[in-house]
Amino acid sequence: MIKQFLEVGKIVGTHGLNGEVRVECWCDSPEFLCYFKNLYLKEGKEKLKVKSRPHKNIALVKINNVNSIEDADMLRGQILYINREDIDFDDGVNFVQDLLNCTVRDIDTNEVYGKITDVLYTGANDVYEVTNDNNKKFYIPVIDQVVINKDVENEVVEIRPMKGLFDDED
Numbered sequence: 001m002i003k004q005f006l007e008v009g010k011i012v013g014t015h016g017l018n019g020e021v022r023v024e025c026w027c028d029s030p031e032f033l034c035y036f037k038n039l040y041l042k043e044g045k046e047k048l049k050v051k052s053r054p055h056k057n058i059a060l061v062k063i064n065n066v067n068s069i070e071d072a073d074m075l076r077g078q079i080l081y082i083n084r085e086d087i088d089f090d091d092g093v094n095f096v097q098d099l100l101n102c103t104v105r106d107i108d109t110n111e112v113y114g115k116i117t118d119v120l121y122t123g124a125n126d127v128y129e130v131t132n133d134n135n136k137k138f139y140i141p142v143i144d145q146v147v148i149n150k151d152v153e154n155e156v157v158e159i160r161p162m163k164g165l166f167d168d169e170d
Contacts, residue, residue, distance in 0.1 A: 140161075
């Protein structure tokens with residue numbers, strides 16, 4: 001299911017005395033999170049105007065109308081969201097959250113291999129962790145020769161598996 005509001009991080013603490021919060025980033029990088037002028041709480045129900053800056057592996061976020069360490073501390077543990085309409089990705093680029101639970105099937109035979117349960121970052125290419133009905137995990141390299149079609153709106157990823165990717169292959 002395509003969600004309008006996507007999780008990007010969690011407020012893990014305060015920074016300074018003037019209401020800044022430290023955010024553990026769940027997105028590509030702190031720099032990506034700092035691109036946004038609006039973040040959201042409560043799965044998009046509460047809009048926050050923000051100014052952010054990267055700091056090491058976190059983002060420091062100043063939320064309008066949060067002006068003290070006490071006010072900032074009350075936000076600790078809150079999940080922050082972005083509105084998908086605030087970002088424009090190139091064709092073929094997806095949010096990980098959109099890929100999770102997509103059914104993976106063979107484009108030639110329609111055989112279902114399982115559902116995507118994680119996306120791993122290897123440096124060379126991403127890898128989809130696919131879990132079948134018996135909880136067996138398979139790892140699918142996200143390369144053009146293997147991943148043929150991603151239809152996240154219908155929650156289907158079609159692949160052409162390489163030899164040896166599944167147990168029943170030579």
